Amino acid sequence: MVLIQVLVPVLGGSVVAARSFVHGVEPLKQELYVGDLNDKWSCLNDSSVVLNVSQINDGVCDCPDGSDEPGTGACGTRAPLFYCRNEGFIPRYISQSKVNDGVCDCCDCSDELLAPAEPFYRGSQCSELQEAFEKIKKMELKKHDEGSRELRRLYKKFNLKDGNGDVDKVVLAEGIERISDQLMNRELTLSTLKTKYVEQLKTGNPLLYKFKQLDAEDIASEIARSFERVIEASRAYESLVKILDSLSDNYSRSLNDRVVNDNVRKYDFMKSQILRKISCDSKVEEEQRDQLVEYFLQELPQMFSEGKIDKPSKYIIGKITFVESMVFGKVDYVPVVISKITQLSELMSEVANGYNVNYQDSAVKEAVESYKHWLLQYQTLDHGALLPEEFIEKFKLLKEFVLASVDEILTLNSSEQIDSTLQGVLQHINFLTRKVAAYFRPDLASQIAALESTIEQLKRQLDTKRDQYRTLNNEQRGDDVRELERLKQLIFALSQQQVLTGAIDNYLYEINLGGTIYQIENAPTQNQVKIGNLQDLHLQNNDSQQSFFNYLKSTYPDQDDLFPALVSDTASEQYLFDNLHKTSNGLVLDYSGGDRCWNGPQRSAQLKVRCAKNFQITKVYETTKCNYGIELTGPIGCNLL
Structure with a gap:
């Protein structure tokens, strides 16, 4: 697998031989696997063990730290994590225990490249995972756009202005909302046009x-x-x-x-x-x-x-x-x-x-x-x-x-097969047919191309305004405190007007966000217990990536191959969805002082809110005895920062 046998100068004036790409190692760490002039290489964490370069990834574990087998799995978990290039999707690391086990854990199947036999399970390809991830990302961003728009509407309705009174932020927020609307409408139009275009092609131009x-x-x-x-x-x-x-x-x-x-x-x-x-x-x-x-x-x-x-x-x-x-x-x-x-x-x-x-x-x-x-x-x-x-x-x-x-395909120079006069007639008929069709039916291909160009421009404008908005927030200390205070005022304003209800399992839940949560038995007796009164609310971000990942898995249960590919098997799990989890602000409401359980403590609850346009109780579970976890969607969970 030697690529170019050249000499590379290093510190001290010495020279070493550059080798080919070493399987299972990320590009920035390839230099660690460069041999010397005699094709010798030392184990990464034990320089006393010297090997031939040809012994790297040969399927035999020679180094105590397993560093000579980054791409074969021969050294087990002693070896460095295996690097999946995953071209067309997101690169990630996987444990050596998954290498050459017959299952393609990398979407490019590179973890099975040096296996003695063909893998028995390949899973989705990188392009398929990328397509699935883009669809989920688009849906989540749509929820955020709709939810944040509704949150701004509620702030305006109850006259709850931004505490810093920054006019630039208001103007930017309105611009973001306006462009988001335009973008959403044009994407819907584009989807309709593409569907119509495909159907038209099937009959009008099957070729x-x-x-x-x-x-x-x-x-x-x-x-x-x-x-x-x-x-x-x-x-x-x-x-x-x-x-x-x-x-x-x-x-x-x-x-x-x-x-x-x-x-x-x-x-x-x-x-x-x-x-x-x-x-x-x-x-x-x-x-x-x-x-x-x-x-x-x-x-x-x-x-x-x-x-x-x-x-x-x-x-x-x-x-x-x-x-x-x-x-x-x-x-x-x-x-x-x-x-x-x-x-x-x-x-x-x-x-x-x-x-x-x-x-x-x-x-x-x-x-x-x-x-x-x-x-x-x-x-x-x-x-x-x-x-x-x-x-x-x-x-x-x-x-x-x-x-x-x-x-x-009718060619202008097909006279070798058709008489030139007849060909001229055929060409004229063909031309008129296309002209008449174009007169009565708009050129969908041109419309689609123009619309795609407009959508790209709108996306660039939206990204620019969002960057400007984030920059303003980064420059202003204490925005999260002011935003939390504004959320608190909004929650109490909403609690004066509506009570949220939802049936989960065998119970009906009534939630007054600024007041009390009740659990009502879904039975003729309709026994009612108080879970608790609102005590405090805060923005929780320390476990937002993990909770967001769990949310994605429960919301999109049909993506079995995608979600493992969004986690890198590093010492502390690394989630590979950038800042998508920050569409929600991490709002948590704490309730306590509820009715006492039989032979137990008083009931209490922690309510976590995720960004969406509409309020909906999505999940209720018991974390410890008589302490409940409640998951809610709604505009108050949207991140405007």
């Missing part, structure tokens, strides 16, 4: 409908990503050749520095016999990348959208075939380029470490210094598989579809 199912955008994105690595390899090669060319042309051979002379001779020979066969031009490859992306994002969609192309059928066939050879040819060529980079870097490494410093040759010193910068820039160059199997299968299906669709 375009089939094309859109083939993920041309994903193919373009994967090509762009892969070509970035192609371009990086070319740049690395070009830069290294430039360093060696300058050294060969400018150093003083008369100084008789054996190390420099020998390696320059080797380079000159390689350049005349081997390197002239290497074709690298990063500028050309950048243009090729852009042309390929344009082909998949513009030319193909336009061809199937309009149902024609002003080129002969052989152009369509030739173009997709050429694109295929371009993509796979370039990608397959990268290992060849990297193998030459490896050879050239070995030459420069010998020069950098063995030249006679007493000669003070300026060209040699300049080349060595340039090489050190080159190492820092390209030491992580990767020559692993550039194109995943999923991409290869997607491309194959798209190519088959394009080739099978050639005869259905």
Whole structure:
């Protein structure tokens, strides 16, 4: 798995060999697994144990701390946590006990990559988890937008102004509410238009409908990503050749520095016999990348959208075939380029470490210094598989579809099959058909594109205003205290007007937020007990992530694969949903002094509120004897900060 065998300068002037990407280790810690000049490596927490680099991830636990097996699970929980790259979703750590156990705990299944057998359970792919998470995130943010809007309405209704009287915050809050409304309305319109567009395509342009199912955008994105690595390899090669060319042309051979002379001779020979066969031009490859992306994002969609192309059928066939050879040819060529980079870097490494410093040759010193910068820039160059199997299968299906669709696309140059006069008539009829259809039916594709652009602009505006609002709050100390005081006033105002009720299990609960909570038996006798009177309220944030995670699991029970993927198995569990839990303010109301339980204490309760537009009692449970936990949704639980 060695990537590029190059020499990397470290503190003290020594040099070590850079290795390939080590499986199971995060990018920032890859440097811990770099071997020395002799391909030797010491265990991370016990430098007395020295191994060959080839013993890393070989399935045998050689280090007392298990650090030599970060990607195999061979050392059990002694080894460092396994790093899931989870490309397309959220990277996370998992315990070594989950590595190579037959279950894909990483959504990219990288934890089973070195397993002796195929995993028996794969679970959801990263793209599927990302889609599910985005849906949940969208719903939770919608609840927050609706709830915070309702909270502001209640503040306004009861004339409870912000304690700091900051006009800028009021204006920003109103702007956030206005843009949120616009965004919500346009997203609903977009959803309706897309549904209508798909139905329209099925009957009006089945060819375009089939094309859109083939993920041309994903193919373009994967090509762009892969070509970035192609371009990086070319740049690395070009830069290294430039360093060696300058050294060969400018150093003083008369100084008789054996190390420099020998390696320059080797380079000159390689350049005349081997390197002239290497074709690298990063500028050309950048243009090729852009042309390929344009082909998949513009030319193909336009061809199937309009149902024609002003080129002969052989152009369509030739173009997709050429694109295929371009993509796979370039990608397959990268290992060849990297193998030459490896050879050239070995030459420069010998020069950098063995030249006679007493000669003070300026060209040699300049080349060595340039090489050190080159190492820092390209030491992580990767020559692993550039194109995943999923991409290869997607491309194959798209190519088959394009080739099978050639005869259905009316081309301006198909006279080889149709008489030119007849073709002109057919083209005119085809043109009129599209014109009439467009006259009576709006161009939904254009509407969708325009609406998507508007939505993106609104999202950027909303993010900007929210950042400004948060900045204002961060600058003003004591906002949480003022907000809590305002919430307290609102709760007492609400308690004068309404009592919240809800049936949970066999009981009916009546909650006067600023007063008393009653539990009424759902039976003919309707026995009633007092749970408690309001004593205090506060904002609780210390366990908000965990409680929010539990809330998500109970609210979206059908996402079995998603929720484990949102937790990183670090010493203290790390939840991977950013600040989504801060949509709620952590409001907790404490009630005590209720009726005494039989042979027990007086009843009491702790009521936790989560952000939503409407008040609803969602859960009641007994935490200890006669002490209740009550969960409530409502606008008073929304975070405006």
